[in-house]
Amino acid sequence: DAGVIQSPRHEVTEMGQEVTLRCKPISGHDYLFWYRQTMMRGLELLIYFNNNVPIDDSGMPEDRFSAKMPNASFSTLKIQPSEPRDSAVYFCASSFAFGLPSTDTQYFGPGTRLTVL
């Protein structure tokens, strides 16, 4: 199993540009989570999906952020327009929550380090 895959691994962009982060969850997982990590705020949950449906987006900082999951194997997090304060590491994680309790562990991808100049 390749694990959770994220791309790009690093992104440097200028303020005002659109940024799209991509995630491929572990095959068979039915939950997908987007997190943001900064030194100041730690790990923050932005949004999560169950069976491709957004369940809770209360962590999305503002309307500039949007996320989609068009199918079970792909999700995107888009920032438009980007701002310097969006600079952070963005992690995607997936889990399988309808199996045995021991299988609902969240597995994190390698993250995308975003720098907005």
Next chain:
Amino acid sequence: GENVEQHPSTLSVQEGDSAVIKCTYSDSASNYFPWYKQELGKRPQLIIDIRSNVGEKKDQRIAVTLNKTAKHFSLHITETQPEDSAVYFCAASKRGWTGANNLFFGTGTRLTVIP
């Protein structure tokens, strides 16, 4: 919502000594408590977890204890080694009927093991 507090924020120990990291949570309905280890520049990785029907769980040098009444749980690392140096995060969640287990994370503890 759930609020998870973690202490200390930094911890330095001599190699071979034990390290203890403590977390408290606010929502008595939380029933799943994982611990993640994050090495510099890497992703958080699960090292151990405990559910509310268990008071203690061990895995080699790592153990986690849970006190539901007091709403706190702790990570214990014995015989620490330099490779244990990392940031450790505790988290809490409640697995409802939807099966969701969105995690609420503590602020992390930076553990340094001095050779």
